[in-house]
Amino acid sequence: MEIQKLIYFHILKKTYRYLVNLSLKVIGLITIIRIMKKKIAYVGMSADILHKGHINILKTASRYGEVYVGLLTDQAIASYKNIPYLDYEKRKIILENIKYVKKVVPQLTLDYVENLNLIKPDYVVHGDDWKIGIQKETRKRVINTIKKWSGKLIEPKYTEKISSTLIKKEMSNLITSPENRISRLKRLMSSKDIVKILESHNPLTGLIIEKINVKKNKKTIEFDGMWSSSLTDSATRGLPDNSSLSFSARISSLNDMMDVTSKPVVFDADNGGQIEHLPFLIRSLERSGASAIIMEDKVGLKKNSLFKNQKDTKQDKPELFAKKIKKICDLRQSKDFMVIARIESFIIGKGLTDAIKRADIYSKAGADAILIHSKEKTPAEIFSFAKEFKKSKNFIPLVCVPSTYSKVKEDDLIKHGFKLVIYANQLLRAAYPAMQETARTILKNQRAFEADKKIIPINEIINLIKND
């Protein structure tokens, strides 16, 4: 009996040792596999202006695994704020050369889920500032997604008092170079659903467009640039919109506006003048940093397109106008300087067929976009044009000026394929009656007191432009 017990004990001991050895080997094997399969730490960022906050996040992430940066594309950034200063490729090159970064992949939306499902990172690293504000929802979706493979969210403390937005604010006095400003419009048009520009007739209105923004659905909305309008430039100087204000005078005041702003400017060049004079105009515009020229296909004495009576207005022969377009394409120094051909067929009652025929010719001549103009009360005719032109193999982006059909919403324009909307005269139209009313009030009351209530206080006007 004793011997039997001893044998059992011996067998048990052997089995126990065998199992311990085996499990040690299995654990060892798992550890080796784990070590061999490097962990991945995912960081989503825009990385436009890199600062120590970014480096802190990347450094922290590198402690958890190989750092994959999901770099937000220009389109992704444009979905919730202004497009970045540097385009995607430039930002990618910078990040790829940071020692903490293993790989840079494009993140096509503000939302991480698509990339996370693809990469299945072990960690996502983000500053803890996204617990509140526009990114709150994005954060929730990250947590729910990585939960599926037991991924963890690491949230280092946000580096206070530093962010690209803050740096950009500080830099707003350091106006961008003409080259950067020229290419910005093209970048905006390829990044946003629709680019919105507003008429500016002097540096002060330029500053309003530069700075004004509203918050809607947690997004910051602002104008993308300025329209240098022949109508409001002329009216500001007490002149009719018939080209009596010379290009040199208009470019001189354009430069004043350029001196204090950074957003792209689209220049209204009437019909561009004589083809022989175009080299001088284009040179001046590019030197100023204008992003685009809009040229209308009219000849003879210029008359504003919104006048009812257009009986003396003549359209250029499409082949001759195409020559002007081609000439600008050959002349421009920057490939990003855009030539936008403006079709006046609807203005002079020529109809859809003529407009489409011209759009094809202008597009083939090298135009970057077509402005289809209308003075109707509804957008029906420009929408009919868009529908037809979309079928053409020469289709290029569309531009509109909703002055008479101002009820149209941007969403509707987007649906019909419009990429640029020009609010062509609203700031001057706002300022003029306000100034008239103030002048009348002073006359009526024989003092300025009554006008005070409706105008900006002295303290605000003297501090409007900072002297630092």
Ligand code: SPV
């Ligand atoms: C302008 O603003 O000068 C324009 C647009 O060219 S329109 O007044 O509609 O002709």
Ligand code: MG
């Ligand atoms: Mg004009």
